[in-house]
Amino acid sequence: MTTIVNRFPRIPGTAVEIVSQPARGKIQHAILDFDGTLSYFRDGWQDFMVPMMVEVLESCPRHESREEIEKVVIDFVDHLTGKQTIYQMLRLVEEVEKRGGTPLKAAEYKLEYNRRIAAGIEERFLALKSGASDKDDFVVKGARGFLERLCRSGVRCYLASGTDVEFVKEESKLLDLEKYFEGGIHGALPNYKDFSKEKVIRKVLEDHKLEGAALLVVGDGYVEIQNGRDVDAVALGVYTPETNRYHMNDDKRDRLFRAGAHLLARDFSESDTILDYLKVGTHHK
DSSP, X not given: OOOOOOOOOBOTTSSOEESSOXXXXXXXXXXXXXBTTTBOTTTTTHHHHHHXXXXXXXXXXXXXXXXXXXXXXXXXXHHHBTBOHHHHHHHHHHHHHHTTOOOOOHHHHHHHHHHHHHHHTHXXXXXXXXXXXXGGGGBOTTHHHHHHHHHHTTOEEEEEEEEEHHHHHHHHHHTTOGGGOTTOEEEEOSSGGGOOHHHHHHHHHHHTTOOGGGEXXXXXSHHHHHHHHHTTOEEXXXXXXXXXXXXXXXXXXXXXXXXXXXXXXXXXXXXXXXXXXXXXXXXXX
């Protein structure tokens, strides 16, 4: 994939790029992604998912070298990031079948992934609960202030994540972020067809009889940005740095550009300027 070399015009005095001019002064509701957008609690999740999938594919009757399998897995896991975890597992099922194996159900692979990542991040839970770690150690820079300003301006906020809803609720509570989401916390459900970020976006617009310009969609993944642009919402892409040994999401900024983000920011450290630029709080109810 070709890297986007150019930079776009910036909001004066900031590093926030204006890719295309969004509607301004109309935002009443905001839908935000969680992992990688607001929270680093699951940072490094790829280091649990990729090895598990490589192990599964190496056990198939026909398979490539470990290096080749790893490349295949990294590619599809990265491509599906932002969608519910189950979609990555459904793809794993397909890859097992391609190699002559008899796959487990996607839900069973997902359970194994959840077991592994839970064990891997247990120390983070314990550190937070004991006070050894500060909540803000796991919150994206400036995110809390961004949410506070949105709420103070009368914007109703919703959380929509591809992670299982019970985990999103637990982790947002641990990080003291749940209080900002008057519109509710939404995430993956046992029947994956019952939830999607697109459904949350469309329901908010329908329930409140809104035009797209009244909605701000914020995320670090192409899924929510594309879904937002599909309904003419204002789209803020946040290309937060992530830590994993596969260097996945290194091209996050470029991906967000391609998905249609109006604005690109590395984090929320310049959130007041972003919200001033968008004229948040100035609409007429």
